[in-house]
Amino acid sequence: MTETTDKDKTIPFFPTHIKTEAWVTVGLMAIVLAVGVLGSLWPIGLEEPADPMNTPLHVKAHWYFVFLQEMLKYVPKNIGVVLPILGIIAVLLWPFIDRRTDSKRRRLFRILLSAVVMAGIAVLTWMGMRA
Numbered sequence: 001m002t003e004t005t006d007k008d009k010t011i012p013f014f015p016t017h018i019k020t021e022a023w024v025t026v027g028l029m030a031i032v033l034a035v036g037v038l039g040s041l042w043p044i045g046l047e048e049p050a051d052p053m054n055t056p057l058h059v060k061a062h063w064y065f066v067f068l069q070e071m072l073k074y075v076p077k078n079i080g081v082v083l084p085i086l087g088i089i090a091v092l093l094w095p096f097i098d099r100r101t102d103s104k105r106r107r108l109f110r111i112l113l114s115a116v117v118m119a120g121i122a123v124l125t126w127m128g129m130r131a
Helices: 013-041 063-074 077-097 104-130
Strands: none
Touching: 063 077, 063 104
16 A cells, blocks of 8 residues: 655646646637637627717716816817817916016906906806806
8 A cells, every 4th residue: 555645736836837828828719819810800880980079969978077068069079179178278377477467457358368267167167067
């Protein structure tokens, strides 16, 4: 009678485990390749392809972006995309550009300009949420 030791019950990592992992990797890559080829040959079309320049009517942005979406209805799309970006850049750079002392007339102009912009945002948001 021979005794079995723990060493006899073990399986070596190399090459046994490496070979098993290699076959699993080859199998997974074959599945991925098959799905890719089948998807390329017979694509599943659920609806018409997406058109980035045409937003469907039922799509509505979150409340804090509604004014931007509504603005795109009233101005050309190029201007509607560039205008908010330029506004953000202007607000960020304004303190570094304008170093003059404040007069009451300039301060009043900035307050009125801010009020008009905020009113425009509020009206566009209201119009967008109403529709």
